[in-house]
Amino acid sequence: MLRRDGRATFSELQNSTGQSESAVKRRLEHLRSTGVLYFDVQHDSESLGHGVRAMLWLTVTPSALDAAGRALAEHSEVRFAAATTGQANLTASVGSSSTGGLYTYLSEKIGALDGVQTVETALTLRRVTHLTYEPSR
Incomplete structure (x- = not known):
């Protein structure tokens, strides 16, 4: 139920x-x-002043991955973060009040993380599904 x-x-x-x-x-x-x-809990991010959403794919040196991930998880802009495999080994979903705010976040907070080599950023234009949970069978 x-x-x-x-x-x-x-x-x-x-x-x-x-x-x-x-x-x-x-x-x-x-x-x-x-x-x-x-x-x-899911909420309408626009009503909370986070109308601009983006996905980030970060390439972080392996020795700095844990520290960068923990720091990223503390950022108020981050909705979700995970260490991943592949060239981009840290991914995050972030929210900001404006594109200018996103730029500031990327340049000041992401740019200050030790070990970050590259960041790929893609704006989220429209959410097509919501978070769901189905237990594995």
Whole structure:
């Protein structure tokens, strides 16, 4: 039920599982406390002043990859970051209020990261899908 609609109410979960509402609440709290269930919130970035979105592919020297990744994850502009394989070994999705703000972010924050050799930047024109989670079978 939660996979279909993460906003399902306790009474909807009670009806779909046949358990009491208190049992549903206890089960959800157990799942949250053990890390099986967690919240990943999506929002309209434009309403929060981040109307310009971009994908970054960074090529970082291997000895600096961990430090660069950790620093990148601390940037308020970053929505998602991951170490990857291939020529670009660090990727990120970022948001900014304007193209000028993106330029400043790239030149001041990304440019200050040790070990960054190249950065490829592509503006996101339109999101065609939202974050989903399907467990592997």
